[in-house]
Amino acid sequence: xxxxxxxxxxxLRIMGNNMVPILFLVICAFGIPLSGYSANFLASEIVIxxxxxxxxxxSLLIPILAGMGLNFGMTLxxxxxxxxxxxxxxxxxVGIPGIILAMIISTPISVLLGWWCGKILNxxxxxxxVTSYIIGFFMNxxxxxxxxxxxxxxxxxxxxxxxxxxxxxxxxxVNLIGIRRALDDLLLIRLFGIPIPLATLLxxxxxxxxxxxFKKTKLGQDMRAVGQxxxxxxAAGIKVEHTRIISxxxxxxxxxxxxxxxxxxxxxxxxxxxxxxxxxxSVAALLVGGASVSKANIRNVFLGVILFHLMFIISxxxxxxxxxxxxxxxxxxxxxxxxxITISLVLxxxxxxxxxxxxxxxxxxxxxxxx
Amino acid sequence: MTVVWADKxxxxxxxxxxxxxxxEVPLLEMKHISKDFFGNKVLTDINFSLNKGEILGLVGENxxxxxxxxxxxxxxxxxxxxxxxxxxxxxxGEKVQFSxxxxxxxxxxxxxxQEFSLLxxxxxxxxxxxxxxxxxxxxxxxxxxxxxxxxxxEKMDQIAERAIxxxxxxxxxxxxxxxxxxxxxxxxxxxxELSKEATDVVEGIKLLVxxxxxxxxxxxxxxxxxxxxxxxxxxxxxxxxxxxRLQEIIDVCNTIMVMRDGQIIKTVPSQGVVIADIARWMVxxxxxxxxxxxxxxxxxxxxxxxxxxxxxxxxxxxxxRDVSLDVxKGEILGxxxxxxxGKLGIPxxxxxxxxxxxxxxxxxxxxxxxxxxxxxxxxxxxxSEDRRGVGLLLDESLEWNISFTAMQIQEKYLKRYLGGxxxxxxxxxxxxxxxxxVKQLEIRCTSTKQxxxxxxxxxxxxxxxxxxxAVGPKLLFVxxxxxxxxIGAKSLVLKALRKYNEExxxxxxxxxxxxxxxxxxCDRVAIISDGKVFGILPxxxxxxxxxxLMIGQKSQVLEGGSV
Ligand SMILES: Nc1ncnc2c1ncn2[C@@H]1O[C@H](COP(=O)(O)OP(=O)(O)OP(=O)(O)O)[C@@H](O)[C@H]1O
Ligand SMILES: [Mg+2]
Numbered sequence: 001x002x003x004x005x006x007x008x009x010x011x012l013r014i015m016g017n018n019m020v021p022i023l024f025l026v027i028c029a030f031g032i033p034l035s036g037y038s039a040n041f042l043a044s045e046i047v048i049x050x051x052x053x054x055x056x057x058x059s060l061l062i063p064i065l066a067g068m069g070l071n072f073g074m075t076l077x078x079x080x081x082x083x084x085x086x087x088x089x090x091x092x093x094v095g096i097p098g099i100i101l102a103m104i105i106s107t108p109i110s111v112l113l114g115w116w117c118g119k120i121l122n123x124x125x126x127x128x129x130v131t132s133y134i135i136g137f138f139m140n141x142x143x144x145x146x147x148x149x150x151x152x153x154x155x156x157x158x159x160x161x162x163x164x165x166x167x168x169x170x171x172x173x174v175n176l177i178g179i180r181r182a183l184d185d186l187l188l189i190r191l192f193g194i195p196i197p198l199a200t201l202l203x204x205x206x207x208x209x210x211x212x213x214f215k216k217t218k219l220g221q222d223m224r225a226v227g228q229x230x231x232x233x234x235a236a237g238i239k240v241e242h243t244r245i246i247s248x249x250x251x252x253x254x255x256x257x258x259x260x261x262x263x264x265x266x267x268x269x270x271x272x273x274x275x276x277x278x279x280x281x282s283v284a285a286l287l288v289g290g291a292s293v294s295k296a297n298i299r300n301v302f303l304g305v306i307l308f309h310l311m312f313i314i315s316x317x318x319x320x321x322x323x324x325x326x327x328x329x330x331x332x333x334x335x336x337x338x339x340x341i342t343i344s345l346v347l348x349x350x351x352x353x354x355x356x357x358x359x360x361x362x363x364x365x366x367x368x369x370x371x
Numbered sequence: 372m373t374v375v376w377a378d379k380x381x382x383x384x385x386x387x388x389x390x391x392x393x394x395e396v397p398l399l400e401m402k403h404i405s406k407d408f409f410g411n412k413v414l415t416d417i418n419f420s421l422n423k424g425e426i427l428g429l430v431g432e433n434x435x436x437x438x439x440x441x442x443x444x445x446x447x448x449x450x451x452x453x454x455x456x457x458x459x460x461x462x463x464g465e466k467v468q469f470s471x472x473x474x475x476x477x478x479x480x481x482x483x484x485q486e487f488s489l490l491x492x493x494x495x496x497x498x499x500x501x502x503x504x505x506x507x508x509x510x511x512x513x514x515x516x517x518x519x520x521x522x523x524x525e526k527m528d529q530i531a532e533r534a535i536x537x538x539x540x541x542x543x544x545x546x547x548x549x550x551x552x553x554x555x556x557x558x559x560x561x562x563x564e565l566s567k568e569a570t571d572v573v574e575g576i577k578l579l580v581x582x583x584x585x586x587x588x589x590x591x592x593x594x595x596x597x598x599x600x601x602x603x604x605x606x607x608x609x610x611x612x613x614x615x616r617l618q619e620i621i622d623v624c625n626t627i628m629v630m631r632d633g634q635i636i637k638t639v640p641s642q643g644v645v646i647a648d649i650a651r652w653m654v655x656x657x658x659x660x661x662x663x664x665x666x667x668x669x670x671x672x673x674x675x676x677x678x679x680x681x682x683x684x685x686x687x688x689x690x691x692r693d694v695s696l697d698v699x700k701g702e703i704l705g706x707x708x709x710x711x712x713g714k715l716g717i718p719x720x721x722x723x724x725x726x727x728x729x730x731x732x733x734x735x736x737x738x739x740x741x742x743x744x745x746x747x748x749x750x751x752x753x754x755s756e757d758r759r760g761v762g763l764l765l766d767e768s769l770e771w772n773i774s775f776t777a778m779q780i781q782e783k784y785l786k787r788y789l790g791g792x793x794x795x796x797x798x799x800x801x802x803x804x805x806x807x808x809v810k811q812l813e814i815r816c817t818s819t820k821q822x823x824x825x826x827x828x829x830x831x832x833x834x835x836x837x838x839x840x841a842v843g844p845k846l847l848f849v850x851x852x853x854x855x856x857x858i859g860a861k862s863l864v865l866k867a868l869r870k871y872n873e874e875x876x877x878x879x880x881x882x883x884x885x886x887x888x889x890x891x892x893c894d895r896v897a898i899i900s901d902g903k904v905f906g907i908l909p910x911x912x913x914x915x916x917x918x919x920l921m922i923g924q925k926s927q928v929l930e931g932g933s934v
Pocket of ligand 1: 413855
């Protein structure tokens with residue numbers, strides 16, 4: 001019954017399934033020589049990006065497991081993380097304790113926001129992605145209200161370095177000097193001249209192990225069940241709504257921690273912007289790694305980080321060398337992110353259709369073979 | 372034997388059965404059960420008891436109240452939401468009141484519903500143990516609760532194996548449900564009930580309710596299910612078995628309980644009972660087997676209406692490989708064959724519900740495949756064997772269900788005003804036509820305004836047929852039209868098809884696993900084997916010839932035989 005594919009057919013099929021990663025590989029393959037960067041430079045940049053971004057991207061995995069698609073609502077967690085960072089900066093707590101405290105502060109906020117977001121997504125079944133995207137926008141409004149008007153007025157923030165001259169509201173950029181690279185530099189080693197932040201990578205490894213372990217738990221199994229068919233899961237006595245909410249809560253909390261790790265590496269906080277873009281970049285990176293709306297794993301995360309960011313590293317130089325303009329890179333960044341998300345979503349549908357078509361071809365081939 | 376039982380009064384029989392198990396407390400007693408749906412009485416004073424290890428066959432016409440009775444026993448929400456029930460349920464001498472199926476499960480009652488409740492991307496094992504997985508302790512559970520323990524895969528496998536072992540069927544515990552043929556899905560469901568062993572919170576399975584489990588099974592699969600049921604009963608599990616295939620009931624049950632109009636008409640031991648007896652009790656009159664009225668069909672002089680050429684269809688479990696077939700205008704063509712050989716794939720593929728290829732030529736024009744709309748627009752219609760999936764708008768009224776498609780596709784039942792600018796629904800016409808179908812097919816309903824979901828399974832099936840009739844297609848595919856229809860109404864449905872064919876000149880292609888019903892109304896019958904047409908014979912051919920074709924042998928005389 002199996003259709004014997006030729007080697008080229010097989011290759012084409014594999015390529016078709018991994019269209020987005022391959023596209024990026026090709027772009028990078030052309031871009032690297034054009035940019036003129038050395039291998040060492042690229043390697044060290046990639047290590048930075050991995051340690052900076054992968055925690056955030058891993059936070060997207062669990063809602064996918066529960067069938068809720070890409071959680072654009074991870075911005076909620078990012079906001080919670082930023083609030084934690086603003087507060088510890090004000091209190092002047094630095095270094096690792098600062099980071100840990102920021103995480104502790106962000107946790108209840110993330111849980112609350114995640115819970116609320118999960119509740120709303122339960123009402124918008126089947127349209128989770130769009131809804132979570134909009135919730136992100138809505139929450140941004142409230143975040144701005146709190147940070148721009150609440151902090152310094154209602155919520156005690158005293159540091160002049162943080163507050164706007166008018167006495168309340170947080171400045172556009174906050175210097176996170178106290179915790180800057182605190183975790184990265186904790187255990188920094190050099191391999192072939194490439195700096196490697198072992199401590200951060202260790203934290204990321206632990207998180208990945210957690211995800212792998214989580215899939216084996218009862219809760220993980222329940223999420224898989226809910227992701228396939230809510231009604232069947234419900235009939236079996238699984239608390240569907242609750243399970244879905246938990247998946248969003250976990251995702252939001254991780255996104256909060258991820259944001260803190262991200263910002264300790266960057267060292268400055270764009271109070272009103274950082275969180276907005278992070279959701280989109282994380283989703284795009286995951287998709288570049290070959291994930292889809294319904295399937296994603298840790299391999300997708302790392303492949304995604306590497307390819308997606310490699311492209312951003314090389315595109316300004318490549319752009320400059322090619323047409324003499326470096327801004328091209330920045331323009332590319334946003335354009336490509338949205339593009340990738342769009343293409344991936346479309347491809348997901350196309351692939352579903354094509355898989356059906358493929359079985360058909362197999363039958364047709366059977367027919368011919370018999371005649 | 373039959374005569375003796377039939378002569379005794381109903382109460383006498385009950386007493387006899389009681390005496391047989393005198394010193395045992397029956398496992399289940401239902402006493403004075405009654406149920407009405409907002410004034411519509413569907414069950415009155417039902418009394419019966421069931422002993423340990425007994426298999427009780429529950430039979431009755433469509434809408435007699437079998438499923439409702441079982442839903443009451445199982446504590447289903449549908450019953451609570453419609454005002455509860457009257458009477459008592461007594462298990463092991465103890466009165467119970469289930470507020471949900473979970474309570475019933477805890478008391479050792481399992482029910483396999485007609486619709487599957489399985490997860491496609493889980494293996495048989497994972498489905499069997501869904502939400503009842505044995506767990507291994509982890510420290511995190513102390514902090515975050517039970518659900519952070521990890522699954523004990525080894526134990527899961529053991530339990531699943533044991534449950535499948537009790538069924539003695541070749542079910543692969545590691546196979547993904549989406550890859551399974553339909554029979555294996557049914558087995559997975561049953562294995563799930565069987566795997567419910569006693570724990571400190573829950574009692575082990577003691578009573579299994581099977582509501583028409585064999586309707587979707589092939590004959591061999593049904594046979595192994597019946598065998599499994601006997602094994603279970605020997606091991607002390609009681610079973611209530613609902614089926615419209617009366618021979619199965621006679622073969623496997625210890626006791627047969629016949630319901631009519633919400634009452635128990637008869638409870639008899641199954642020894643010596645024959646189908647005709649049961650049918651008579653069910654319907655209240657003698658049921659003649661539908662007579663075959665052969666008619667001469669002039670194939671020479673009627674044009675071909677539909678021509679299938681090298682059709683292939685990828686329908687899981689019913690793959691069509693290479694079917695070429697001509698359907699003449701005005702005939703009734705039967706398509707038969709064993710389950711899984713591909714007969715069901717033909718209409719499903721032609722309509723475009725599953726990926727398909729090859730050519731479908733209707734009235735000389737090629738119809739694009741994989742697009743149901745083209746199929747419908749060309750003037751064809753399809754009554755699916757899958758009542759649930761493609762069938763009805765369950766929350767809508769009967770008349771809406773019957774008229775909707777016709778209105779959509781043909782703008783039937785629309786009154787036009789202002790030169791067609793304003794279209795108005797012609798309510799009177801809709802009601803009138805619905806009424807006539809309700810009468811013709813004896814659809815049991817309170818009114819044509821009743822919601823489809825409130826009809827019994829068999830009556831929903833009839834509505835599907837009426838819906839297709841209302842569209843008035845040039846060619847009608849009907850798939851398993853009598854599946855789930857009671858023995859009395861079967862000939863009614865078949866007659867309605869024949870009548871419709873004769874009065875409207877509609878060409879009909881009827882797919883069925885019951886050879887006799889194909890022979891009853893068709894002009895010729897094609898037998899499908901391994902996804903190909905194995906032979907086409909006039910319906911008047913001896914059934915033995917068909918039997919040979921079905922098992923894949925051509926008799927010498929009919930080699931290559933076609934009409
Ligand atoms: N939810 C409901 N609301 C109103 N009436 C209902 C509802 N469910 C069932 N009924 C009615 O109760 C009667 C008995 O239906 P039931 O489903 O028990 O029949 P059945 O014996 O299982 O028939 P079948 O063999 O066709 O499955 C039918 O007349 C049906 O219309
Ligand atoms: Mg029923």
